[in-house]
Amino acid sequence: MKILGKRSLSSIIEKCLVILLILGIFVTISVGIWIVLNWEKCMELILTKTIVIAYLSSFPVLIMVVEFIKIFKNLKNEKAFDKQNIKFLKVSYIASFIICAIYLINTIILILKTTWRDTFIVYPMLMAIIAIVFFFFGIGLIVLTEIYKKAIQFKEENELTI
Amino acid sequence: MAIIVNLDVMMAKRKMSSLELAEKIGITPANLSVLKTNKGKAIRFSTLDAICNALDCTPGDILEYKK
Numbered sequence: 001m002k003i004l005g006k007r008s009l010s011s012i013i014e015k016c017l018v019i020l021l022i023l024g025i026f027v028t029i030s031v032g033i034w035i036v037l038n039w040e041k042c043m044e045l046i047l048t049k050t051i052v053i054a055y056l057s058s059f060p061v062l063i064m065v066v067e068f069i070k071i072f073k074n075l076k077n078e079k080a081f082d083k084q085n086i087k088f089l090k091v092s093y094i095a096s097f098i099i100c101a102i103y104l105i106n107t108i109i110l111i112l113k114t115t116w117r118d119t120f121i122v123y124p125m126l127m128a129i130i131a132i133v134f135f136f137f138g139i140g141l142i143v144l145t146e147i148y149k150k151a152i153q154f155k156e157e158n159e160l161t162i
Numbered sequence: 163m164a165i166i167v168n169l170d171v172m173m174a175k176r177k178m179s180s181l182e183l184a185e186k187i188g189i190t191p192a193n194l195s196v197l198k199t200n201k202g203k204a205i206r207f208s209t210l211d212a213i214c215n216a217l218d219c220t221p222g223d224i225l226e227y228k229k
Contacts, residue, residue, distance in 0.1 A: 156203065157203045157204065160196060160201065160202050160203035160204070161202070161203055161204040161205070161206060162189060162193045162194075162196060162197045162202050162204075162205055162206065162209050
């Protein structure tokens with residue numbers, strides 16, 4: 001199967017991400033409205049407060065999806081070594097670290113403000129795991145950005161060697 | 163970059179056009195323009211050899227180092 005170009009894996013992934021983005025926007029708006037309507041109920045317990053904080057992570061996730069759509073659009077147009085991709089990857093790793101920070105704050109709040117009886121033990125653990133996953137995902141994206149930078153540099157040098 | 167390509171000076175001395183030189187050394191006029199305008203990152207020995215042969219000069223006549 002073709003990886004780059006039209007009717008390729010990149011094109012399919014781009015389409016899937018667009019669908020995911022539309023669903024994500026719909027869910028984010030609906031949950032946002034629900035939180036506003038049930039604000040007092042949400043602020044009653046520490047556990048529900050952390051859910052509201054976790055909701056904030058949906059915005060960097062949506063930004064990341066938008067950036068990935070742009071990257072896959074470039075791959076679809078066979079512009080694999082485009083300088084713009086570096087910018088898109090940079091925004092993605094910043095978004096990833098913001099998500100990591102949000103879940104880390106949630107984990108700390110849950111550990112400090114609640115007892116094991118209040119929260120099911122899996123919940124803070126899940127928060128910590130998500131924070132760790134996004135931290136390493138961000139690190140991975142930083143490494144990928146650097147590799148990309150080097151690749152573009154080599155490509156330019158190769159093109160400008162007469 | 164401190165290396166300057168003085169190709170246009172040598173071409174003027176030999177009264178040779180860009181198109182003619184490009185044809186003689188076997189590169190495209192676009193690539194020759196990159197070389198002439200100092201936008202190139204590197205030059206192959208084979209290209210340098212062909213330029214020197216076509217313009218009857220030495221690499222020192224074409225390349226100059228400025229601090």
